[in-house]
Amino acid sequence: MSLLRIPVAAIGAGGGAMAYMSYKVDELQREYVPDWMKDAFAKANGFLQDINFSDLELPDLPDLSKFKLSDVSSDAIPAIPGMAKAAEKFDELTSAALEASEMSQLPTQAEVVMKKATQNHGSLPPPDEDLMVLTKKLIEVRNLLKTVDNNAKMTLPSIVVIGSQSSGKSSVLEAIVGHEFLPKGNNMVTRRPIELTLIHTPDSKEEFAEFPQLGLGKVHDFKNVQRTLTDLNLAVPDTECVSNSPIELRVYSPNVPDLTLVDLPGYIQIHNRNQPAVLKEKIADLCESYIREPNIILAVCSADVDLANSEALRASRKVDPSGKRTIGVVTKMDLVEEETGVGILKNKDYPLQLGYVGVVCKKTGPDVDSQAIIRSEDAFFGNHPAYRSNRLMVGTSTLRRRLMEVLEDHMGRSLHKISDAVQTELDEARYQFKVHYNDRRISAESYVAESIDTLKQKFKEFAKQFGKPQVREEVRSMLEQRLLDICADVYWSDSRVSNLPRLCLSDPFWQGRLDVSSGALTKSGVGRSSVQLVVDVLMRNMERLTSTEPWVHHAEGRQKVMDFSNDLLRAKFHTAVDQVENTIKPYKFEVECTELEWQEGQKRAVATLEKQLAEAQQGLQVIKSTVGRRKLRNAIKYVQKADREASFRKQQSATSNELETGPSEVLDNPDHPAFNLKLMERAREALDLQSRATLLQTRVGALRSRQCSTADNKACCPEVFLSVVAEKLTYTAVMFIWVELLNEFFFQLPREIDNKLYYDLSRKEIMAFAKENPVVAKHLEVQEKKTTLEIVMEKLRELQRKR
Numbered sequence: 001m002s003l004l005r006i007p008v009a010a011i012g013a014g015g016g017a018m019a020y021m022s023y024k025v026d027e028l029q030r031e032y033v034p035d036w037m038k039d040a041f042a043k044a045n046g047f048l049q050d051i052n053f054s055d056l057e058l059p060d061l062p063d064l065s066k067f068k069l070s071d072v073s074s075d076a077i078p079a080i081p082g083m084a085k086a087a088e089k090f091d092e093l094t095s096a097a098l099e100a101s102e103m104s105q106l107p108t109q110a111e112v113v114m115k116k117a118t119q120n121h122g123s124l125p126p127p128d129e130d131l132m133v134l135t136k137k138l139i140e141v142r143n144l145l146k147t148v149d150n151n152a153k154m155t156l157p158s159i160v161v162i163g164s165q166s167s168g169k170s171s172v173l174e175a176i177v178g179h180e181f182l183p184k185g186n187n188m189v190t191r192r193p194i195e196l197t198l199i200h201t202p203d204s205k206e207e208f209a210e211f212p213q214l215g216l217g218k219v220h221d222f223k224n225v226q227r228t229l230t231d232l233n234l235a236v237p238d239t240e241c242v243s244n245s246p247i248e249l250r251v252y253s254p255n256v257p258d259l260t261l262v263d264l265p266g267y268i269q270i271h272n273r274n275q276p277a278v279l280k281e282k283i284a285d286l287c288e289s290y291i292r293e294p295n296i297i298l299a300v301c302s303a304d305v306d307l308a309n310s311e312a313l314r315a316s317r318k319v320d321p322s323g324k325r326t327i328g329v330v331t332k333m334d335l336v337e338e339e340t341g342v343g344i345l346k347n348k349d350y351p352l353q354l355g356y357v358g359v360v361c362k363k364t365g366p367d368v369d370s371q372a373i374i375r376s377e378d379a380f381f382g383n384h385p386a387y388r389s390n391r392l393m394v395g396t397s398t399l400r401r402r403l404m405e406v407l408e409d410h411m412g413r414s415l416h417k418i419s420d421a422v423q424t425e426l427d428e429a430r431y432q433f434k435v436h437y438n439d440r441r442i443s444a445e446s447y448v449a450e451s452i453d454t455l456k457q458k459f460k461e462f463a464k465q466f467g468k469p470q471v472r473e474e475v476r477s478m479l480e481q482r483l484l485d486i487c488a489d490v491y492w493s494d495s496r497v498s499n500l501p502r503l504c505l506s507d508p509f510w511q512g513r514l515d516v517s518s519g520a521l522t523k524s525g526v527g528r529s530s531v532q533l534v535v536d537v538l539m540r541n542m543e544r545l546t547s548t549e550p551w552v553h554h555a556e557g558r559q560k561v562m563d564f565s566n567d568l569l570r571a572k573f574h575t576a577v578d579q580v581e582n583t584i585k586p587y588k589f590e591v592e593c594t595e596l597e598w599q600e601g602q603k604r605a606v607a608t609l610e611k612q613l614a615e616a617q618q619g620l621q622v623i624k625s626t627v628g629r630r631k632l633r634n635a636i637k638y639v640q641k642a643d644r645e646a647s648f649r650k651q652q653s654a655t656s657n658e659l660e661t662g663p664s665e666v667l668d669n670p671d672h673p674a675f676n677l678k679l680m681e682r683a684r685e686a687l688d689l690q691s692r693a694t695l696l697q698t699r700v701g702a703l704r705s706r707q708c709s710t711a712d713n714k715a716c717c718p719e720v721f722l723s724v725v726a727e728k729l730t731y732t733a734v735m736f737i738w739v740e741l742l743n744e745f746f747f748q749l750p751r752e753i754d755n756k757l758y759y760d761l762s763r764k765e766i767m768a769f770a771k772e773n774p775v776v777a778k779h780l781e782v783q784e785k786k787t788t789l790e791i792v793m794e795k796l797r798e799l800q801r802k803r
């Protein structure tokens with residue numbers, strides 16, 4: 001609504017009083033009332049002052065200073081006694097003034113907008129509170145809605161900038177923002193849409209940008225903004241040319257208006273080596289997706305190019321034929337004659353309802369600031385009065401103002417539609433929340449806390465179960481295995497072992513063997529292997545604990561648990577190893593053994609060997625049942641015969657000095673089982689198990705005998721003695737592993753879990769963690785959607801109330 005047409009309408013209707021009121025109430029308007037009218041107002045004012053309002057029977061004379069033009073109904077004027085007379089007088093005076101004036105027309109809206117804007121170049125025009133609040137709030141709403149989902153019905157309009165390459169889009173946007181920040185270069189540097197939100201911050205001097213998707217925080221240097229935008233754009237490979245995925249950028253400044261703008265790649269005319277034919281189509285498609293309803297199209301056209309050839313106008317006409325949501329921006333006005341420029345801006349040839357704004361955004365040097373560009377633009381239009389006298393819209397400041405108005409207007413018009421869409425979406429979100437989650441609210445923090453508690457609880461249970469006896473069991477079975485290896489190596493592979501009970505009594509050689517065996521056990525790196533064994537058990541356990549709900553969903557969290565568990569154990573590893581080695585050192589020289597220890601050792605040794613015997617017998621049984629007894633017997637016989645023959649032939653060839661030997665009946669006969677290699681293998685396995693079982697039976701018999709019931713006959717019963725040694729090593733090792741490693745681990749781990757998985761995380765990381773669990777993610781998503789839509793709905797209602 002034109003600010004000054006109201007007084008005209010008022011004059012026409014004989015509503016001089018209303019014009020007077022409007023003159024009184026709106027300071028801003030008064031500035032733009034021409035002098036001749038001011039005189040008329042002043043006279044009318046004098047006349048009105050003669051009226052004694054208190055004599056009039058007015059119930060409540062309104063406070064004029066609070067009046068808005070829209071509040072005044074012209075019907076009310078005649079109803080006020082005395083006012084009709086005032087209006088009559090005013091009419092008389094203003095008509096006379098009008099006649100006297102050379103100007104028969106009041107200034108157009110364009111003139112008013114331009115005057116306001118140019119008087120405030122560089123900074124923003126004085127704020128129109130309602131306009132600012134609505135746009136600001138709706139931009140807030142828009143950004144909130146963007147976090148919900150892409151329901152097209154809930155989209156508030158943005159201003160989409162389109163134009164041919166080099167038409168001056170970037171220069172216009174930079175002039176609006178007041179900073180050089182867009183990517184520059186010949187190599188098609190705008191490859192992705194840049195969704196630019198400008199946020200006017202009147203109470204702050206700070207100017208900065210933010211990339212909400214990148215989380216870089218505030219970027220104060222606009223050169224860095226430019227660099228980041230260039231990197232993000234050039235990350236789109238040449239082969240793809242352009243990408244539909246937008247870059248979000250927000251600029252906070254006291255010098256920018258509240259606007260949402262989208263910069264798009266420029267239309268290309270011809271294609272060259274770097275710009276394949278398909279690129280033209282891709283850019284056109286991308287632009288088309290953005291210039292749809294409800295967006296406002298900022299069609300950038302260069303003044304020195306015929307509007308008939310403007311790609312921007314061509315594209316906008318396709319989707320907005322009547323031009324009701326297209327603003328033309330004519331750049332490079334300095335490159336055309338005044339007459340041509342005026343012709344374009346007159347909006348006659350290619351009319352747009354929102355009109356054309358002419359600008360000059362020419363950069364005169366590399367470091368020219370935006371103020372200088374605007375000053376030189378002002379100077380240019382100042383030197384070309386035809387633009388002003390024709391009441392045309394020119395200059396960047398006019399453009400800014402115009403964009404604010406248009407955006408506000410469109411946003412305002414979208415208000416009802418969007419409110420309905422949001423309400424529908426909110427009802428759905430509330431329904432989902434009720435049905436699926438029974439209105440139960442959760443938070444990412446509470447989920448993380450619960451997950452941590454579960455893990456700590458499980459760890460506590462494990463720690464309870466993994467006491468000293470269990471650790472001993474682990475170390476003992478490791479040393480028992482070592483004991484068996486030593487016995488196999490030192491005793492059981494010796495053909496004299498069956499005579500050991502007799503030989504050991506007379507031959508000191510066997511005492512020496514015993515010392516060697518004991519040394520092999522005590523000097524086998526028990527410190528390192530036992531600590532490593534416990535570490536492995538603990539790590540395996542941590543792996544197990546984190547492989548259950550809810551940790552199965554958190555691969556990174558699980559890895560973190562494994563990493564800090566490992567760090568805790570590694571920090572203590574070497575001390576624990578050294579301690580164990582130091583404390584078992586005496587056993588490397590001598591191991592004393594009480595009768596009681598011997599008896600316990602005897603029991604354990606018998607049990608160990610019996611277990612081995614049972615395993616051997618069971619293995620044999622399995623082979624028998626899988627191969628078949630008879631077949632196995634035959635195969636064993638064959639293997640034995642073949643072995644005998646092989647050793648005989650070996651002997652023969654050795655004695656006959658490698659004379660040629662004839663073919664073997666067994667080995668060279670293709671019908672023999674020798675050619676069933678699998679069966680041969682099984683037969684050999686069975687033979688090994690048989691001889692192992694026989695040996696173990698003999699040794700178990702020996703260990704059970706009276707000879708082995710006393711420690712005096714150590715040399716005859718090495719398995720018992722080594723078992724005693726292993727037990728002493730086990731006790732000592734576990735005692736120190738417990739003190740040096742486990743105590744610390746059990747104490748520290750729950751604290752590390754708290755620190756590393758909760759306290760060290762930012763709010764964003766906590767949220768990301770929670771959303772790794774698909775069930776929680778869905779719950780949070782519905783809940784967040786509902787909450788956001790409730791906030792949006794509240795804001796929309798408030799705005800509707802205000803309008």
Ligand SMILES: Nc1nc2c(ncn2[C@@H]2O[C@H](COP(=O)(O)OP(=O)(O)OP(=O)(O)O)[C@@H](O)[C@H]2O)c(=O)[nH]1
Nearest residue numbers: 165166167168169170171266331332360361362363
């Ligand atoms: N004389 C004059 N030159 C201008 C004006 N506005 C922009 N230019 C120049 O025109 C050239 C192209 O301007 P840009 O703003 O980069 O154009 P663009 O449309 O963003 O170009 P692309 O990003 O390549 O699509 C630059 O050399 C500007 O300095 C103007 O008003 N007058």
